[in-house]
Amino acid sequence: MSTTTRKQAGPSRVDVRKTYKLYIGGKFPRSESGRSYEVFSSGRSPKFLANAAQGSRKDARDAVVAARKAVSGWAGATAYNRGQVLYRVAEVMESRRAQFVAEVQSAEGLTAARAEANVSAAIDRWVWYAGWSDKFAQVLGGANPVAGPFFNISAPEPTGVVAALAPQGSSLLGLVSVVAPIIVSGNTAVVLASQDRPVPAITLAEALATSDVPGGVVNLITGITSEVAPWLASHRDVNAIDLTGAADAPDVVWGDLEAASAENLKRVLRPAGSGVTAVEPDFTTEPGLERIEAFLETKTVWHPKGI
Amino acid sequence: MPTFDYAPAPESRSVVDLKSSYGLFIDGEFVDSRGGTPFKTISPATEEVLAEVSEASQEDVDRAVAAARTAFRSWSRLSGADRGKYLFRIARIMQERAREFAVLESLDNGKPIKESRDVDVPIAAAHFFYHAGWADKLAYASLGDNPRPHGVVGQVIPWNFPLLMLSWKIAPALATGNTVVLKPAETTPLTALLFAEVCQQADLPPGVVNIITGAGPTGQALVGHEGVDKVAFTGSTAVGKAIARTIAGTRKKATLELGGKAANIVFDDSPVDQAVEGIVTGIFFNQGHVCCAGSRLLVQESIAEEVEAKLKARLATLRVGDPLDKNTDIGAINSRAQLDRITELAQVGEDEGAVRWAPECELPANGFWFRPTIFTGVSQTHRIAQEEIFGPVLSVLTFRTPGEAVAKANNTPYGLSAGIWTEKGSRILWMADQLKAGVVWANTFNKFDPASPFGGYKESGYGREGGRHGLSAYVTTGATR
Numbered sequence: 054m055s056t057t058t059r060k061q062a063g064p065s066r067v068d069v070r071k072t073y074k075l076y077i078g079g080k081f082p083r084s085e086s087g088r089s090y091e092v093f094s095s096g097r098s099p100k101f102l103a104n105a106a107q108g109s110r111k112d113a114r115d116a117v118v119a120a121r122k123a124v125s126g127w128a129g130a131t132a133y134n135r136g137q138v139l140y141r142v143a144e145v146m147e148s149r150r151a152q153f154v155a156e157v158q159s160a161e162g163l164t165a166a167r168a169e170a171n172v173s174a175a176i177d178r179w180v181w182y183a184g185w186s187d188k189f190a191q192v193l194g195g196a197n198p199v200a201g202p203f204f205n206i207s208a209p210e211p212t213g214v215v216a217a218l219a220p221q222g223s224s225l226l227g228l229v230s231v232v233a234p235i236i237v238s239g240n241t242a243v244v245l246a247s248q249d250r251p252v253p254a255i256t257l258a259e260a261l262a263t264s265d266v267p268g269g270v271v272n273l274i275t276g277i278t279s280e281v282a283p284w285l286a287s288h289r290d291v292n293a294i295d296l297t298g299a300a301d302a303p304d305v306v307w308g309d310l311e312a313a314s315a316e317n318l319k320r321v322l323r324p325a326g327s328g329v330t331a332v333e334p335d336f337t338t339e340p341g342l343e344r345i346e347a348f349l350e351t352k353t354v355w356h357p358k359g360i
Numbered sequence: 361m362p363t364f365d366y367a368p369a370p371e372s373r374s375v376v377d378l379k380s381s382y383g384l385f386i387d388g389e390f391v392d393s394r395g396g397t398p399f400k401t402i403s404p405a406t407e408e409v410l411a412e413v414s415e416a417s418q419e420d421v422d423r424a425v426a427a428a429r430t431a432f433r434s435w436s437r438l439s440g441a442d443r444g445k446y447l448f449r450i451a452r453i454m455q456e457r458a459r460e461f462a463v464l465e466s467l468d469n470g471k472p473i474k475e476s477r478d479v480d481v482p483i484a485a486a487h488f489f490y491h492a493g494w495a496d497k498l499a500y501a502s503l504g505d506n507p508r509p510h511g512v513v514g515q516v517i518p519w520n521f522p523l524l525m526l527s528w529k530i531a532p533a534l535a536t537g538n539t540v541v542l543k544p545a546e547t548t549p550l551t552a553l554l555f556a557e558v559c560q561q562a563d564l565p566p567g568v569v570n571i572i573t574g575a576g577p578t579g580q581a582l583v584g585h586e587g588v589d590k591v592a593f594t595g596s597t598a599v600g601k602a603i604a605r606t607i608a609g610t611r612k613k614a615t616l617e618l619g620g621k622a623a624n625i626v627f628d629d630s631p632v633d634q635a636v637e638g639i640v641t642g643i644f645f646n647q648g649h650v651c652c653a654g655s656r657l658l659v660q661e662s663i664a665e666e667v668e669a670k671l672k673a674r675l676a677t678l679r680v681g682d683p684l685d686k687n688t689d690i691g692a693i694n695s696r697a698q699l700d701r702i703t704e705l706a707q708v709g710e711d712e713g714a715v716r717w718a719p720e721c722e723l724p725a726n727g728f729w730f731r732p733t734i735f736t737g738v739s740q741t742h743r744i745a746q747e748e749i750f751g752p753v754l755s756v757l758t759f760r761t762p763g764e765a766v767a768k769a770n771n772t773p774y775g776l777s778a779g780i781w782t783e784k785g786s787r788i789l790w791m792a793d794q795l796k797a798g799v800v801w802a803n804t805f806n807k808f809d810p811a812s813p814f815g816g817y818k819e820s821g822y823g824r825e826g827g828r829h830g831l832s833a834y835v836t837t838g839a840t841r
Binding site: 192195198199200201205207212292307309312315317341350352354357 | 605611618798809812814815817821828
């Protein structure tokens with residue numbers, strides 16, 4: 054930036070600040086509860102960052118409705134098409150790179166270099182998952198050689214609406230590592246953003262909205278995890294729940310959420326870690342197929358062979 | 361149509377050596393229960409007492425889990441090739457003793473000998489044979505990085521396919537290096553105890569397989585036991601939910617194979633005679649005691665009358681009676697409690713306005729019997745269209761368009777299986793895509809194979825059994841659990 058332009062802009066310019074909202078059904082509503090909560094930066098001297106929308110039970114339910122509505126279209130899209138859409142998200146994220154770096158830096162209290170690396174990894178993670186869309190079915194399905202004159206084939210299908218508690222610590226890399234494997238197979242997602250670090254999630258929502266992801270495929274709620282998560286865990290129209298972010302959420306016992314999920318036998322992805330001590334996984338390593346597999350059902354079709 | 365009388369063709373019972381009482385199979389030996397109250401198992405066809413069986417107490421469960429834990433150390437370190445050889449041995453011994461298993465199964469369960477002989481026992485042996493081959497090939501199974509066993513697996517199985525469910529549970533568990541504590545259902549424990557003898561004959565190391573008999577409380581003690589690393593359950597959705605709650609917040613893994621209310625969908629271009637056979641197989645196989653039974657017939661309105669008439673004609677030829685008679689099509693209901701449940705739900709069907717029909721046939725004086733029954737004029741809100749009856753009762757509904765058939769088929773909390781009957785290939789594939797069910801049988805029904813994954817969507821449980829998918833439930837992969 055040259056001295057001249059700095060002069061033109063003027064040190065006294067008042068910046069235009071953003072109002073942070075939820076992302077439901079492809080739209081950006083405020084919480085129906087009218088509430089918001091203060092978000093601060095991490096580090097030695099926390100700075101006020103935003104008033105984030107404090108999502109409610111009703112917002113979560115609206116998000117589930119939007120996610121359900123989006124299932125048939127998204128699951129019905131070709132795998133090739135879903136891969137293209139996921140890749141497009143990475144493109145749009147790349148174009149907002151500077152913004153993500155600044156936000157991850159303040160959200161997580163990182164150095165600029167660490168934040169850069171983090172954002173790069175997050176964008177690359179989208180690209181990695183985008184490539185899986187038309188491959189996992191071949192890896193995880195196939196023909197079964199049964200003892201009889203039958204054509205018998207097993208193929209994975211998305212399970213439907215998946216709720217996810219985003220990691221509390223890793224505000225962007227962790228978030229995309231949770232969301233991408235859910236939607237790559239055709240599921241739709243209702244995501245609770247990191248309670249204390251929601252800003253990168255809100256920006257991700259803006260990236261999703263301006264890429265080709267259909268409205269309702271990803272719905273993002275900011276707010277207090279312990280307030281909203283139990284409603285998602287007990288919701289009868291949620292097919293699966295990812296409890297990754299329950300590991301470090303204040304006032305959340307992941308076992309309670311898992312027990313509530315038994316109500317309709319939701320598929321549960323438990324937080325990582327051994328024993329009862331749940332931890333946030335290391336998102337910097339290549340994740341493997343586990344997270345994609347967690348939200349798939351295997352369908353086996355039999356048909357007689359004959360002439 | 362003329363029907364022929366069949367002379368009785370009873371299978372001999374002499375091949376089975378029933379003991380008056382049985383212990384628990386723990387650490388390779390039959391031992392007495394410590395503090396459990398013995399109970400009797402009866403023949404549901406005659407109500408005759410077959411044997412007295414031990415009830416495993418909490419202490420017995422502790423002993424069995426401890427034996428499995430000890431055995432796990434060496435069993436999990438055994439080479440895959442050697443583990444596989446034990447499984448091959450078991451498969452062969454089951455084939456050698458197939459007739460004995462079949463007769464015992466029919467005696468204790470009430471199912472027709474032709475089904476235990478031609479379905480249950482051969483497929484059970486096939487499961488051991490199939491999984492034996494996996495034991496030294498796990499690295500090729502695409503299960504993930506470094507597949508290794510969970511440890512001790514607690515398994516609880518139902519009474520409808522006692523030996524077959526045992527093989528579905530034990531074979532993959534052992535192939536992957538786990539050890540097992542298995543609890544068969546309280547009404548059908550005998551073939552599991554005969555299987556314990558097979559383990560002895562195969563020289564399976566003590567503690568690798570432990571079999572504890574008992575009812576619900578024994579199962580709860582096993583599932584909730586701290587020393588159990590993985591739970592595998594087949595049974596009702598209600599119990600499955602209770603298990604899911606029990607293990608919530610622990611590191612225990614679970615696979616649950618639960619209830620179903622399968623739609624068997626018949627289009628107007630289907631080969632009707634074949635479809636009628638498929639409908640009969642779908643719901644009357646094993647007295648309808650099948651979680652994936654085709655208990656809801658969805659028939660296209662234009663052929664509903666024809667199908668109904670042919671179905672009734674076919675039902676009139678089914679022979680109900682002595683399970684050990686080789687001509688018997690439909691055997692005894694497994695227990696009085698189950699008979700009461702079927703009777704009650706059938707009454708509800710009548711009370712709610714559906715039209716009940718059953719063929720005239722003479723039923724034996726003793727034992728638990730229920731005529732093959734169909735309900736017509738059933739609507740979706742009827743309880744008999746929503747609840748699992750688990751008996752030889754078929755509800756008939758109609759539809760007009762493929763879309764309507766899909767909507768009706770998917771309209772239950774279950775999602776285990778479905779059937780499609782049509783000559784149109786593109787329609788089969790479209791329907792198969794739309795149906796929320798883990799297994800879809802097109803122009804066939806109730807087919808099972810060790811290589812073919814089985815399991816449900818939604819409240820029919822989670823996980824698959826059989827094939828590569830079933831294997832994956834018995835291993836843990838990657839760096840963390």
